[in-house]
Amino acid sequence: MFTVPWTLYQSYGDKRALAENYPAMQRYAAFLRTIEDRNGIVGGGLGDWMSTAGTMPRNTETAFYAHDLKLMAEIAEILGKAGDARRYAAGAVRVAAAYDRAFYDRAAGRYRPASQGAQALPLALGLVAPADETAVRQALIDTIRHPTLKPDRDGLFGPILPDHIAAGDVATTYVWRSLGDMRRSDLVDRMILQPTMPSYWNMVANGLTAIPEAWNYPISRSWNHDMYAGIVEWFYRSVGGLAPAAPGYARITVAPVPPPGMAQAETRYDSVRGPIVSNWRREGERFTLDVEVPPNSRAEVLLPVPAAARITESGRPLVGAHVVAGGTMIEIGSGRYSFVAVDDRRTR
Template sequence: GILLPWYLYQWYGDQQAMVDYYSMMQRYINYLTAKADNHILSQGLGDWYDLGPKPPGVSQLTPMGVTGTAIYYYDLKILEKMATLLGKKADAITYSNLAAEVRQSFNNRFFATKTKQYATGSQAANAMAVYMGLVEDKDKKVVIDNLVKDIRDRKNSLTAGDIGYRYVLRVLEDAGKSDVIFDMNSRSDVPGYGIQIAKGATALTESWAALPTVSNNHFMLGHLMEWLYSGIGGIRQAENSTAFKNIKIEPEIVGDLTSADVSYNSPYGEISSSWKKTGKEFTLEVNVPANTTADVYLPVSVNQKVSEINNVAFQTIGSEQGKTKISIGSGTYKFNVK
């Protein structure tokens, strides 16, 4: 009710849903506020179908208050942004102040200052706290490290359910940990996408293990597809951009992958990213639609150079986290690194 109008604005630049449903969104937030106990929301099903010791269903590893309150806080921050965009300054201040109180209560209730873990330390709990902006900046790296450690300690297997797993992927990708995502999703001997395929799944399943007792054609657990475009393909929207006016192309070269080819039909036109890795050479072909700009991040090692095969002009800005950053305008480019 609150997130979808915001996504429509972020992805398409369309504010109409915000305008049309603003009063409804206010009523929904008021409802959540009324249900909260000291700003903690403990209702619902929690991290549905996570992987605990019992048969899947209601959350087993993550307390209800974590998932409910994290999304409640996120709703407030998004509503604050929408109120600001719509010129409703008093509302924006109200939601900002309430969000700050929720954040404080959440951390008082669930954050262990010594271990830097949230609640039970589950993958969902730590990831949702990071993604929703509930973690203090000084603690963020350690909380992410705890998330990675839990995954690695389980020999790269997942535990998060339908609510939490999307945020596990988002946090890992944002932290430059796509190698962890690849390792998690390359196994076919534990519950996850690999075992679903091994069991003959041709559609998304309700359970990670593709159990025969539940639905095996379900609108659920499809989170990995987002990473295939934004991580492997590298097509992302730049921070503070709307409708993909400013684009970020940063393909993640992980595991034994040697190529990827993805495209997205944005409001400005098709954005595409196609890369190949052969030996010590890497090529990336990108298409940037008219009236947009893009920053491209290339994996360049010491003694390697970047060239553009079609002799199209580009600007090298510098390097970030071991990658060369290039700024380009609209057009088709083919970069070569060797």
């Protein structure tokens, strides 16, 4: 109801998807207000269905309720509805505060329950207070590396194991997104390649050619289910590093995070403005990133290399770059670029 029009706008820069769906979004936002409990929490649906760690419907649905109101505020502002924007922004703040009171354990520095989904959803949806972000990010890592919960429904949906995914239809995408935002491609790489259930590689190794409904796939009713396909986003946003920084890809982020052991990756997205390319390869201490930016777009490129690396672009010393957390950043315009970084300290 909210996410699809917003994603279409972000992808194509066309406000019509927002304007045409705005009345329906208004009606649904009003409906959600009518089913709040006295604490401002909603629930009663499937929640994070098929999660091995529990479906947590109140947590899942209230997180999205707060996020939906936040999107409504932004959409109203874009459509020139200032009064609506103020009202929805206030509602988003109110529901986010209710969510925080209900589920955040400040002493423990994590959300309840101690599951991957309970940490990833507020991180990815922007519900975590800035002062708490470091703690919640660590809590997400801890729930992956050292899980403490027992499998839900006596393990019907699958086991909970260290370094394995333990989220369901809804939260799995946000686990990958949160880890990508944290630049922890190493953890995602480890989780998706586990030979044991639950993992994508376990499905492939057992002959599956499409994604089923459940990580414990023998119980699946659907054998071509798109709910766990959010891993594709991780390949584009993290391995390739491509993401829109403005609607319609007027501005682009190119910030690849190469997983350990991966020697190269080629990523292309055919945007409304033309192809966007991020191709990288590692050869010893040499890192090469080839980028293509379409006409009428600009890009911020983050090279994941040490500050001491010697960097060239198309054979010339790189100028205009600056060191930031995670590497070296430079802004570029339309065209094709070839960045090469060599860490001289490790080649001497």
